[in-house]
Amino acid sequence: MSNSKAPLLKDATRDLAAFAANLEFEQIPEEVVQRIKTSVLDSIGCCLFGATLPWTQKVQAMVEEEGCRPVASIFGTGKRTSAAGAALVNATAGHAFELDDIHKESIVHPGSIALPVAVALAEQAGTRRGRDIITALVAGYEVGTRVGNAATMSLFFRGFHPQGASGVFVAAAAAGRMLGLDAQKMQHALGIAGSQAGGLMAAQEGAMVKRFHSGRAAQSGIYSALLAAKEFTGITDVLEAPYGGYLSSYSDKPNAQRLTDGLGATWETATIGYKPHASVTSIHAALDALARIMKDNRLKPDDIAKLDVGVSHMTHVHCAWDYKAQGVTAAQMNLYYGLAVMAHDGVAFVDQYRQERLNDPKIFDFISRVNAYADPQIDSMGPAFRHAARVAVTTRDGRMLAQEILHRRGSPENPLDPSDVEYKFRNVVHSCLSKGDIEKTIELSSRLDRLDDIQPLLDLLSAPRA
Numbered sequence: 001m002s003n004s005k006a007p008l009l010k011d012a013t014r015d016l017a018a019f020a021a022n023l024e025f026e027q028i029p030e031e032v033v034q035r036i037k038t039s040v041l042d043s044i045g046c047c048l049f050g051a052t053l054p055w056t057q058k059v060q061a062m063v064e065e066e067g068c069r070p071v072a073s074i075f076g077t078g079k080r081t082s083a084a085g086a087a088l089v090n091a092t093a094g095h096a097f098e099l100d101d102i103h104k105e106s107i108v109h110p111g112s113i114a115l116p117v118a119v120a121l122a123e124q125a126g127t128r129r130g131r132d133i134i135t136a137l138v139a140g141y142e143v144g145t146r147v148g149n150a151a152t153m154s155l156f157f158r159g160f161h162p163q164g165a166s167g168v169f170v171a172a173a174a175a176g177r178m179l180g181l182d183a184q185k186m187q188h189a190l191g192i193a194g195s196q197a198g199g200l201m202a203a204q205e206g207a208m209v210k211r212f213h214s215g216r217a218a219q220s221g222i223y224s225a226l227l228a229a230k231e232f233t234g235i236t237d238v239l240e241a242p243y244g245g246y247l248s249s250y251s252d253k254p255n256a257q258r259l260t261d262g263l264g265a266t267w268e269t270a271t272i273g274y275k276p277h278a279s280v281t282s283i284h285a286a287l288d289a290l291a292r293i294m295k296d297n298r299l300k301p302d303d304i305a306k307l308d309v310g311v312s313h314m315t316h317v318h319c320a321w322d323y324k325a326q327g328v329t330a331a332q333m334n335l336y337y338g339l340a341v342m343a344h345d346g347v348a349f350v351d352q353y354r355q356e357r358l359n360d361p362k363i364f365d366f367i368s369r370v371n372a373y374a375d376p377q378i379d380s381m382g383p384a385f386r387h388a389a390r391v392a393v394t395t396r397d398g399r400m401l402a403q404e405i406l407h408r409r410g411s412p413e414n415p416l417d418p419s420d421v422e423y424k425f426r427n428v429v430h431s432c433l434s435k436g437d438i439e440k441t442i443e444l445s446s447r448l449d450r451l452d453d454i455q456p457l458l459d460l461l462s463a464p465r466a
Contacts, residue, residue, distance in 0.1 A: 088215040
């Protein structure tokens, strides 16, 4: 059956594998190197804070009980395990609090997968040059985001979580580049990883397992590269196979051309964005629009009689379900909760998603005044505007106030500056790093490309935290 139809894009897996295997640091444009260094700092913050959270600690306890050969660090613990086990824990931590970087088109958070993979294999293999880490990260970012681009939003609408599905290709490419796989073995690594793709979006409504999707993607990528290195074979046309391939199975409307469009000339890594809020990216424009209305008009929550929020169909499906206090994950994925904490606190960051806040009666009172709807005008603008929002406030004294944001803060069209990411990093890790270690981490990340030995950065990542 697999040979009865033409491939979606001939030799796409081969071409991506060759790109990842042959990528050299000198080929990477300076703007991409700078973006990766910013992502490294952002991802370190996500991982170190995420390591303190209960869902990550449950995964860590499981991995520790396995008693594997201690070659790679579990971040923030002073403990070591196998490279695959460390990546499982650390990538779960990276995606543990909805703070990790985001590639808009692919809907993948590559940093929380690629960094743990590259660091674990650097420790195992003794690779210490910063430029080798950067090269592996870029290989992972480029391959994984292109796979997500080609899967289109159809993958999401079918109920798959891109982080666990397309994310395995981020991990496999990064791992393969760290291990120095040749193009043929890299192709097998991608072919092995594709069979391990998974993750279901129903996890967003309260389950801890959503965070685990990122960890499993990282672990699967390392397994795939290690097996390929031993000449274990995978599906050599895993991406383009017309039957049973990744795109043909996971997406109703794949766009296979996006796998290799501009490969080596157009760098998807350069479009990575960052999150100013500790919530799902899709609701950020709505949060900022409400905050702007309230600030400009000096409104308090009780001044608002009604709040109408127009979002894309995707955001409405993804985030506008009836809020219940089902846990931190559900709150971070929910439009109504995010709007309520923004109205009351002016921010939606770490403290707003503490467990003890989730059942606050004031939150439910505000939510009762919110009407969210799928706005056909936003959808008519196309997929690039799926994070846009139109917010209209009716005040109790009869005023009508409106704000439209088409591109969220942190998006490629409205980017955060590196200084903004530093500010975010300081606020994320203040509870788990000393002031001195915060400054050291920022400084080492900023010159990662010039470090001949990244051991000082590894020491900061691995040191036990209170």
